[in-house]
Amino acid sequence: MRAFLTLTRRELTMHFVSLTGYVVIAGVQLLLGQSFWTLLDALNNKPFDMPVTEKFFDTGFFWLVLLLVTPAITMRTYAQERATGTFETLMTTPIGETQVVLAKFCGALAFFMIAWLPAAAYPFLLRHYAEGMAPVDAGPVAATLLGIALLGSFYMALGCFASSLTRSQIVAAMTTFAIGLGLFLLGYLSQIRPPEPGWQAQLLVHISMLEHMRDFSRGIVDTRHIFFYLSLTAFFLFLTHRVLESRRWK
Amino acid sequence: MSAESMIEVENLTKRYAGRTAIGGLSFTVGRGEIVGFLGPNGAGKSTTMRILAGFLAATSGTARVAGFDVLTQSEEVRRRIGYMPENNPLYDDMRVREYLKFRARLKGLSGAHCRNRVDTVIDQFGLAEVSHKLIAYLSKGFRQRVGIADALVHEPELIILDEPTIGLDPHQIRVVRQLIKDLGRRHTVLISSHILPEVEVTCSRVLILHEGRILAADTPDDLQQRMSGRAQVIAEIAAPAAELRHCWETMAEVEEFDVSAAEGDFQRCALTPRAGLDLRPRIYDLVKERGWRLRELTRSRHTLEDIFMHVTSREREEEN
Numbered sequence: 350m351r352a353f354l355t356l357t358r359r360e361l362t363m364h365f366v367s368l369t370g371y372v373v374i375a376g377v378q379l380l381l382g383q384s385f386w387t388l389l390d391a392l393n394n395k396p397f398d399m400p401v402t403e404k405f406f407d408t409g410f411f412w413l414v415l416l417l418v419t420p421a422i423t424m425r426t427y428a429q430e431r432a433t434g435t436f437e438t439l440m441t442t443p444i445g446e447t448q449v450v451l452a453k454f455c456g457a458l459a460f461f462m463i464a465w466l467p468a469a470a471y472p473f474l475l476r477h478y479a480e481g482m483a484p485v486d487a488g489p490v491a492a493t494l495l496g497i498a499l500l501g502s503f504y505m506a507l508g509c510f511a512s513s514l515t516r517s518q519i520v521a522a523m524t525t526f527a528i529g530l531g532l533f534l535l536g537y538l539s540q541i542r543p544p545e546p547g548w549q550a551q552l553l554v555h556i557s558m559l560e561h562m563r564d565f566s567r568g569i570v571d572t573r574h575i576f577f578y579l580s581l582t583a584f585f586l587f588l589t590h591r592v593l594e595s596r597r598w599k
Numbered sequence: 600m601s602a603e604s605m606i607e608v609e610n611l612t613k614r615y616a617g618r619t620a621i622g623g624l625s626f627t628v629g630r631g632e633i634v635g636f637l638g639p640n641g642a643g644k645s646t647t648m649r650i651l652a653g654f655l656a657a658t659s660g661t662a663r664v665a666g667f668d669v670l671t672q673s674e675e676v677r678r679r680i681g682y683m684p685e686n687n688p689l690y691d692d693m694r695v696r697e698y699l700k701f702r703a704r705l706k707g708l709s710g711a712h713c714r715n716r717v718d719t720v721i722d723q724f725g726l727a728e729v730s731h732k733l734i735a736y737l738s739k740g741f742r743q744r745v746g747i748a749d750a751l752v753h754e755p756e757l758i759i760l761d762e763p764t765i766g767l768d769p770h771q772i773r774v775v776r777q778l779i780k781d782l783g784r785r786h787t788v789l790i791s792s793h794i795l796p797e798v799e800v801t802c803s804r805v806l807i808l809h810e811g812r813i814l815a816a817d818t819p820d821d822l823q824q825r826m827s828g829r830a831q832v833i834a835e836i837a838a839p840a841a842e843l844r845h846c847w848e849t850m851a852e853v854e855e856f857d858v859s860a861a862e863g864d865f866q867r868c869a870l871t872p873r874a875g876l877d878l879r880p881r882i883y884d885l886v887k888e889r890g891w892r893l894r895e896l897t898r899s900r901h902t903l904e905d906i907f908m909h910v911t912s913r914e915r916e917e918e919n
Binding site: 351352355356359363366367433434435437438439440441442443444445596597598 | 649652653654655656674677678680682683684685686688689690691692693701702704705706707709749
């Protein structure tokens with residue numbers, strides 16, 4: 350357990366001793382700020398009939414953050430260690446593969462959530478300056494946060510897996526981006542061109558991340574969604590574990 | 600299994616897709632020994648070390664470290680090993696003390712014990728002056744010391760160092776060799792090298808590896824001895840060349856000889872003895888008897904280099 354915490358801390362602090370960590374945080378702030386700006390603009394114009402959190406996610410900047418930031422955070426996890434050879438020193442310490450996989454994942458997820466941290470000020474800003482005119486309920490905000498964490502874990506797990514497959518960070522980043530974008534587009538597809546009603550349509554709705562996120566931002570916490578993301582996260586972490594083990598059967 | 604052996608390797612084989620890296624390796628290393636793996640690049644040294652360190656698994660055969668199987672009891676083995684891979688990879692973005700502390704914690708040390716050990720190795724390897732520097736900015740010599748310090752920060756029973764002196768300058772090589780020698784007092788050490796004098800000066804036993812097999816295993820001295828049967832004797836004697844030639848022709852112990860003129864009126868004679876004889880006393884007696892002057896009398900020591908060339912070339916002949 351101690352080794353796990355040590356490694357998690359290392360994975361997290363790694364982002365703060367290099368420039369990339371700050372670039373990522375700055376990029377996220379820029380996109381979120383833009384999103385917030387759009388939201389304020391909408392509030393100032395005609396009234397709308399949805400929770401502000403949903404409006405916030407309607408702008409699409411969230412997806413940009415998720416798709417662009419994931420590769421930037423996870424590309425280094427394994428690829429860099431493989432490229433420099435530190436993978437060997439890491440795996441010959443008494444720490445097990447499971448601990449390594451979990452520590453790297455937790456480190457990445459923690460950094461992702463930290464990059465979101467400044468956005469936590471938005472509800473308070475709204476409440477403060479709008480003086481009760483734009484009610485921000487705690488429920489939808491909490492649900493939204495949960496949604497961000499769940500989608501974040503899935504994407505981080507995916508990114509860690511892609512990084513474990515290669516020793517090139519660029520390949521890792523592009524793989525993560527391609528798979529991430531593909532999955533996102535699957536959901537987007539059902540939105541811009543609704544398919545004929547039938548099982549295909551149902552399937553698309555069920556795996557559509559846009560639909561899931563909409564529910565979360567409305568304050569609906571659907572256990573199906575939670576299960577969906579947790580199982581996908583577990584699945585990709587399991588795959589990563591298998592990849593780490595594979596050096597022994599090759 | 601005897602309690603004295605630190606490493607027991609039996610019939611270890613590792614095949615990569617279509618290529619055999621090591622084929623049926625068997626050897627044991629006793630506690631407190633400093634053993635050197637010697638072999639050209641691609642002989643299977645690193646592969647063997649990686650298997651012992653639990654990084655790779657063998658295709659067949661078994662390896663035990665301190666009585667634990669490296670495959671089924673990998674964690675127990677890794678607890679007892681300090682391993683420095685080839686090229687000594689380190690995290691460039693960490694500072695020396697931070698790195699050593701991080702590694703010590705990964706290896707299960709904690710609290711005051713962890714701090715003590717980190718302080719100890721920093722002292723032991725003269726890292727105090729760089730302990731707050733980023734590893735990226737260290738010289739190669741310091742990097743190497745950090746790597747070795749990391750390998751023994753958790754006081755492992757067995758230290759495995761893959762090519763510990765590669766890329767160092769002669770002064771640094773000497774420092775690292777001394778470090779390794781000092782380690783041998785308290786730990787079992789396995790090092791690999793393709794540089795022969797290195798193994799010769801640091802190790803108590805040498806395993807010569809070639810194409811995944813052990814060709815010879817002995818102490819450097821015994822290997823010398825085995826070879827010295829063919830050791831040449833060089834003598835520089837002031838005497839007429841023809842007379843010298845005649846002497847060597849008639850001396851039964853001399854198998855081959857070569858006489859050439861040296862500076863002054865000396866003749867340089869290179870003599871190869873018949874089967875394991877030492878010619879030196881015979882030559883001295885001869886010179887004294889004839890009243891010649893003698894200014895050099897040496898038996899050429901076979902360096903490991905010769906032994907290595909000899910063993911590997913014999914191998915090649917058998918193949919052809």
